[in-house]
Amino acid sequence: MKLFYTLAATTALVAGGSVASAEAMKIGITQNNVGVDSYQTTYEKAFIAAAEENPDVEAVVLDAGGDVARQIAQVEDLIQQEVDAIIIWPTNGEAVIPAVRKAHKAGIPVIVTNSNIAEAGFDFVASFSGPDNITQGARSAEIMCDKFKDMGIAEEAKVVHITGQPGYTTAIERAKGFEDRLPEVCPSVTIVDTQPGDWNREKSQQVMEAFLVKYDDIDGVYAGDDNMGVGALNAAKAAGREGIIFVGATNFSVGYEAMGAGEYWGSIYQSPVDDAEAALQTAIDVLNDKDVPFLNYFDTPKITQDNMGDYTKPVF
Known part of the structure; x- marks a missing residue:
């Protein structure tokens, strides 16, 4: 059962099981930018x-379109609808x-998904799922x-870093993880520049x-996801610059294909299907008073040209 109707500054999709329960949990989700x-x-x-x-779930599905003000309005709309939980x-x-605080004060549990x-x-969040x-x-x-060591350039390699959207927690955290860990494992490698790519190829x-x-010598590119990484790869190919090691995160199908072609070295395998299903299940578990960890992570393993055969090509 699907019904479209208009809310303030957005469009909502209501989805429920074909035989909806009279006591269905009404769960609203406001997404980043579909x-x-x-x-x-x-x-x-x-x-x-x-x-x-799930016959026990009625979902109100919203998209903020990357607009913070719209997302805040969507949370307020969901509060007015008296949903049982907000993702x-x-x-x-x-x-x-502030919008999450309002939901918390209204007695509505909030589950944060994908990016904390x-x-x-x-203090205003029941759980993070992602x-x-x-x-x-x-x-x-x-x-x-590891690749630089295999190539024998770990003592001199220079890296550029393309981050996601500024202010976006995933971008901040992936950048921090990379920039903190790289000097621990390869102390002589230098990050010469960092610029945002806004998740856009x-x-x-x-x-x-x-x-x-700007730089004659670039040995590696780290991008916060494969969409951006493949954009960087395309630029290098167009310029005829060879021998650069490309590493991303969130292995997109285009990244997987570029790895198969030997042009892109590695990434992190992450399923949006697992991500979505985990968020919904976390909300259901919270509403059913189950013991849910505050940081409810799912695993995201390393994938490179060497082990990509162990993983199916991403569907996105």
Whole structure:
């Protein structure tokens, strides 16, 4: 059962099981920006499918379109609807805290999905469901360092770093994980520059084009996700710059294909389907008074050209 209707500044999709329970849990979700990349598009489809398969769930599915003000309005709309729980994929980990506080004061448990809010808002959150982004960044640093050691350039390699959207917790945490871990495992490797790619392939290609003009010597590129990483790869290919090691996080299908072609070295394997299903189940468990950890992580292993055969190609 699907019904479209208009809310303030947004459109909502209500999804429920085909035989909805009279006591169905009404769970609202406000997402970051569904149209920005295939990960978020796949996440939304998986979330709706999981909600529709559960007769005890009625889901109100919203998309903030990357707009903090819209997301805050969506949280307030969900509070007015008196939903039983709110899931939020924050557009900005700091800016959404007042809205999350309002939900908490209204007695509505809040589950943060995929990208956590800032620590100042933790008291207003029932649980975070998603990847450990600091660990992902650290694992990406290990992947890059291991490759540099194999190549014999770990004492001199120079790296550029393309981050996600400024102010976005995932971008901040992946950057921190990478930048903290790299000097621990490869102390002589230098990060020569860092610029945001905003999770956008075209912008990341432009960022990399500028790096290639500015720096004659680039041995590695770390990108906060494969969408940006492949944008950087495209810039290097167009410029005829060979021998650069590309490492990302969140292995997109384009990253997987580039790894198979021998052009992209490694990434972190993360499923948007697992992400979406885990968020919904966490909300259900909270509403059923189950013991749920505050940081409810799912595993995201390393994937490189060497072991990619152990993993199926991502669907996003």
